[in-house]
Amino acid sequence: MKDVMTQTIDFTLNGKAVSAEIQGHWTLVDLLQQGFDLYGARQSCGQGLCGCCTVVLNGKPVSGCLFLAALADGATIETIENNEETLDPVQEAFIEAGAFQCGFCTPGFVLMTRQLIAEIPEPSEEEIRLYLTGNLCRCGTYPQIIEAVQKAAARMRAA
């Protein structure tokens, strides 16, 4: 439609300089899906409460379903698709621990686990639970996620 307000934004997406023509109401999830065919950030609860839409913007995790794309002009965005060639220790640990069932929440958990380990290299179980409490898993894979986080942290400390 012609009367929809559009604008162009420039930003860095998974290490590459990109630009996109966006509509004013687009969220980061809209931007990634419609502009770049990236579906790892997923809208689920639509209220920023489940963590399925997690995107890392300028080094900080944000809810992609609430964050307006227009505000990402000039930003650096990392998504779950940022390292497809080689799995990182977090992804490997999630596979080894069996830390997902349906997988819909997994990108959000992986991204948040990376943040957690960067901030707290040796997290206690309590710290893991507190840090990841904003990410929900309806399949109830929490015990295995805790195990995966501990595994990944140990491996990254040893590296």
Added chain:
Amino acid sequence: MNDQITQIRAVGQSHPRREAREKVTGRIEYIHNLRLPNMLYGKIFRSTVAHARIVSIDTSEAAACPGVDMVLTGEDIRKIMPDPHFGVMFHDQPVLALDKVRYVGEPVAIVLASDPNVAAEAVALIDVDYDELEPVFDEMEALSAETFVHDELKPGIPEIQFLKGVRDTNVGFPYQLRHGGDVDKAFEEADRVFEHTFRTHPSAHVPLEPPVTVAEPTGAGLTLHTANQSPSFVRYEISRLLGWPQHKIRVRVPYLGGGFGAKLWIRLEALVAAAALLAKRPVKVSLSMEEQFYTITKHGATLKIKSGLDKDGRITARKCEVFWNGGAYADIGPAVAFHAGMTAAGPYDIENVAIDSFSMYTNRPVAGAMRGFGHPQLIWAYENHTDMMAHELGIDPLEFRRRNILREGKEHATGTALNTSSVEKVLDRVAERLQWGKPFERGEGTVKRGRGFAIGIKASIAPSTSEAIVRLGADGSATLMCSSVDMGQGSDTAHAQIVAEVLNMPVEMVHVVHPDTDVTPYDTGTLGSRSLYHMGHAARLAAEDAKAKLEELAAEVGAQPGSNVPIWELFARKNGMPVGHVVGTASFIPDGHIPPDPMTGQSPHITPYWMLGATGAEVEIDTETGRVTVLRMINVADTGTQINPKIVDHQISGASIMQLGQTMQEKVHFDFGQVTNASFADYKIPSMLDIPQIETSVLDGAEADGPFGAKGVGETGSFCVSSAIANAVFDAVGVRVSEMPITGETVYRAMRAAAGEPLEEE
């Protein structure tokens, strides 16, 4: 294949899920991600009243909204579906409301637009005039109400045609079981009689990927790309609605972002199919989280249970009456009433049993199957009841159960014996893990601790069918084609392991084709923990058939039996090049099923296998607030041989966490039929902070007739969580909560009432 090669062990190994890499990189395929060229987005206009005649629907403003392609109402659907009512058991649910609406949230119209935001805006411009009717919300009120949700019952499947044309009732389906002698006489002769009533409230499945369907008109007919647990049924039902041959409808299902029963039978498929055919363009409908609460719920129920006991504490008589709040349309509710009704008396050896189980129509959103198929609700009733009687009699709950459990080889109340499943072993295991006989730290000051346990039983649905095709190629790789849906339970991985074991090849050499009804054969559906047993057998038999055909090929091309001519060479000798396939097929229906007598529910062979579970719980209660913290949960499951032990463990703990949420915090609240907490802001599912220490303990003796001794486990962890926690709460503070969820408020109210200082009602 040949015998000189070492047998590869695929079964019994904890292989990672085969799609693990795609899941951790976010590249896994869900319908959620699907966009087709020229696609329209549909947004549903929903009823704002619970029960009303539709006087008029004005869609003119919405249709005139710039960017809107079409607005459709129930009358438009009739142009393409002559009788647009669908349902797996009753043909009672309109694709879009016709003449009447029967619950708040019922789809009345759909707006189609190229931009989903435009569709959402235009929906708000639709105006409907209603002539309101008296609604009925409660399952017990529905029993005696003068208002009827449906004018007459509309049974679909042949087995329930006796209900055709029945009027003036809200009972959708009555199930009954009569076992042993005269139950009333047994109550008269009993030394003690106990009677209790329990309630559970509706809860929500809320898979994180809400239901989503894309319908695509094609030259040949129609393709449905849909997040659905029963693709074969979708094809059947859409073909029935359209009056088309089934081959013109293709149903394709990749991975699901969770199911739990929310994505069974028809959800959006009929509506999206009709919309796409009328618009002559692909149409996608993705439900929002809020809409999930209006689309499918887990049954709330009222459960009455009465037991007569002799002077030795043996239960001699039991009467159960269960009323399931099924909402406005039947869906699978009657089967829940039937199937859960079968085991309403529990895993106990009771001489005289009478069970009546009713699926009730009300003006609430539809209730369907959810992980456990009604059993968590039933077990809530009978395991609370068991502990209450033990307490009244002054007998230890473990000892009381030991006196009454069904022993191996004995007939269950259905008339079918328990053979390979042992209630005694499950009970002993949970008692052992709780160290039941040993002293227990009971807390101090205002914080009290308690522990409890519960046991439960479920039959598999029967009869049901799984078909499979295994294609074995000249390069030695295999392809399994089946319609089981991997929604997170790991069926692709388990079925591949079974095929790999039979064909003696590494599991990585087995490809599993996702459900695509153009290619994958019939399956009843991925539900009720049936796939591993039924599809496991079909995959095994199809692989054995392929193996036999390869041996025939070897003989045909002159290879000596037992020789080690490589597979490629066998094909090269036949086809001139190392190309081609042998194709194995199988159709599996468990042997020997005998339908239960409709009057008594009795059958000597009612289920191919039993599922048994137990949960032990330790809780801590702040007596000043009633707040309950579950500290430890032990889930015992009778699993049969574990095809993939790690996935089995995760299924059991995952099911128990889901049930923990429904026990402690999840409840769909209604106000005149309107859901007042339809979001994750108000409806709280468990987070990582809500879970206790969880342990899994399996009894993995082979299931006699299972594939490699295996059977289903997806639901077992859900069975006993609620009643184990209720029993632990009683142990801690001496009050009984008879209605789920067990919130701090309910416990505190019960404590104050017990102390003779009840709080005022809200």
